[in-house]
Amino acid sequence: xxxxxxxxxxxxxxxxxxxxxxxxxxxxxxxxxxxxxxxxxxxxxxxxxxxxxxxxxxxxxxxxxxxxxxxxxxxxxxxxxxxxxxxxxxxxxxxxxxxxxxxxxxxxxxxxxxxxxxxxxxxxxxxxxxxxxxxxxxxxxxxxxxxxxxxxxxxxxxxxxxxxxxxxxxxxxxxxxxxxxxxxxxxxxxxxxxxxxxxxxxxxxxxxxxxxxxxxxxxxxxxxxxxxxxxxxxxxxxxxxxxxxxxxxxxxxxxxxxxxxxxxxxxxxxxxxxxxxxx
Numbered sequence: 001x002x003x004x005x006x007x008x009x010x011x012x013x014x015x016x017x018x019x020x021x022x023x024x025x026x027x028x029x030x031x032x033x034x035x036x037x038x039x040x041x042x043x044x045x046x047x048x049x050x051x052x053x054x055x056x057x058x059x060x061x062x063x064x065x066x067x068x069x070x071x072x073x074x075x076x077x078x079x080x081x082x083x084x085x086x087x088x089x090x091x092x093x094x095x096x097x098x099x100x101x102x103x104x105x106x107x108x109x110x111x112x113x114x115x116x117x118x119x120x121x122x123x124x125x126x127x128x129x130x131x132x133x134x135x136x137x138x139x140x141x142x143x144x145x146x147x148x149x150x151x152x153x154x155x156x157x158x159x160x161x162x163x164x165x166x167x168x169x170x171x172x173x174x175x176x177x178x179x180x181x182x183x184x185x186x187x188x189x190x191x192x193x194x195x196x197x198x199x200x201x202x203x204x205x206x207x208x209x210x211x212x213x214x215x216x217x218x219x220x221x222x223x224x225x226x227x228x229x230x231x232x233x234x235x236x237x238x239x240x241x242x243x244x245x246x247x248x249x250x251x252x253x254x255x256x257x258x259x260x261x262x263x264x265x266x267x268x269x270x271x272x273x274x275x276x277x278x279x
Contacts, residue, residue: 002027003154004055005062006073008039008048010117011090012064013125016044018158021127029054030122038122056080060150062111063089067228071100078105086147092178092225093232094138094167102140107147110138110167112174113160120222128159135160138167175236177277178218179229183241185219186226 001024005012008030016026020043028048030036036048048054055061055077065073070089077087088111091097098110114134117124135155139148156162165173195201219226230237254263 001025001060001154002058003060003062004029004058005045005064006052006055006077007064007066008035008044008122008125009064010120010122010124010129011113011115012062013039013042013044013122014115014127014129015062015064015090015113017042017125017127018130019154020044020046022154022157024154027055027058035122039125042122042125044122044125052077053080057082058085060086060088060154063087066224067091067093067097067232070097074101074105074108081105083107086150088137088151091232092174092229094136094170096232098138098140098167102142106142107144109143109147109151110170111151111155112136112138112170113155114178116221118217118221130155131159133160134163136163136165136170138165138170140167171233172236172239175233175240179233179237180240180244182218182221182226182229183237184244185216187219189216189219 003019003024003026005016005026005028008016008028012028016028016039020026026045028036028039028045029050029052030039030048031050033050036045036050039045039048052073061077061081063070063073070091074087081087084107086107086109087101087105088109089097089101090111090113092112094110094112098108101108101110112135113130114136115130117126117129135158137148137151152162192204193201195204251263251266254260254266
């Protein structure tokens with residue numbers, strides 16, 4: 001099958017590597033000629049260019065641009081597409097994306113691979129990035145079954161854990177386990193760096209190890225992604241932040257009152273609940 005990828009960063013490049021390993025021909029488009037050359041050299045695509053018409057003869061296209069550019073990319077692609085071409089995206093917000101794109105292209109399937117690293121760009125692309133991780137598709141009642149089946153046929157061989165849900169349900173769920181952690185993690189880093197005692201701050205920086213590395217990783221990632229999570233999923237991000245603030249206030253209250261048994265109960269419940277999310 002001939003597959004197009006618009007946006008040859010970490011996700012687009014990694015998709016290209018895996019799809020080519022499955023025997024597909026992959027063509028890429030990037031805004032920068034340099035990125036195109038690196039993608040070809042790394043084997044992420046068979047060929048690449050800077051013009052969207054380069055993807056005119058493809059069966060399916062993965063749009064891996066930032067959320068802010070998804071709709072514009074689709075409208076610019078449309079003049080070059082066959083009516084049977086299936087489009088999908090990889091954005092971390094789905095409701096606004098599906099509502100915007102579905103009316104202008106019926107063969108659109110919202111998608112979100114729940115994979116990533118702290119690195120970005122085509123240089124960070126890697127084989128197997130998606131294996132054993134969730135990959136969510138968010139078709140609606142009007143999404144053609146053939147379009148869904150085609151995208152499934154491409155991503156299932158990547159050994160993903162495939163899920164279907166509505167765009168709205170996706171955004172509410174992902175706010176909790178993806179968007180909220182970015183905001184909390186960023187706040188943690190900001191709180192630490194606000195330490196007014198420079199010697200204490202320097203010592204903290206020297207002593208920071210695996211615990212801080214784990215809890216701060218997503219807050220130290222691509223700022224553009226974090227802004228777009230909040231901008232395009234505002235209602236759900238604010239909802240989750242409000243609940244988180246209430247829980248943090250609860251912990252503050254137990255410490256102020258020196259209610260150690262209540263604090264222990266909170267931490268014990270957290271210990272019991274964590275495996276439901278990460279195992």
